[in-house]
Amino acid sequence: MAGSSDRQVTKAGQRADGPPRAADRIRATVRDLFYRQGIRAVGIEEIVERAGVTKPSLYRNFASKDELAADYMRDYDVEFWKRFDAIVAKHPDDPRAQILAYLSGVGERAQSANYRGCGMTNAAVEFPARDNPARLVAVENKRELRRRLTEMAKAMGAAEPEVLGDGLYLLAEGAYASGQLFGEGGPSRSLAAAADRMIKASLND
Secondary structure, three states: OOOHHHHHOOOOOOOOOOOOOOHHHHHHHHHHHHHOOEEEEEOOOHHHHHHHOHHHHHHHOOHHHHHHHHHHHHHHHHHHHHHHHHHHHHHOHHHHHHHHHHHHHHHHOOOOOOOOOOOOHHHHHOOOOOOOHHHHHHHHHHHHHHHHHHHHHHOOOOOHHHHOOOOHHHHHHHHHHHHHOOOOOHHHHHHHHHHHHHHHHHHHH
């Protein structure tokens, strides 16, 4: 017979047979609030009210709002790479298809009415201080994306993989920004097509 220590535990650290911990409720709350409204626009009072916790409870789990923002960014980073890796896995050994599938997804999401851009890009704009913990997470995410796109460009045989990787990265960032301005029917609808033309030119085919 299994004891209490054998009960199932979720990846967030809460027991499956119990209510979410305060930290989990706070993280789930800010995941939506920070993305929809921006990190700076959301106050501690709104967070604790929406999460159903107290201020002391929040500060026991997160030393400051900046640290809470950084934790939000780390969660966002995990979700970002899960989505990216799932797309890549659908096209094994085909970096061109992987890139176009990824950018097709970005273009589609940028057309939706509730799209607020990339949370990583938004955080980097909100926090210009280079030592801000949330910005540091965002910068590392962007560096890794640039590195992966460049590696994919190398794998497909681009004559100048760094140039192609940078171009693809810039196309994605353009979709993140324009999606907030135009929504449905905006220029992000052409993201994958533009990327495909760029790749063709780089491969000279």
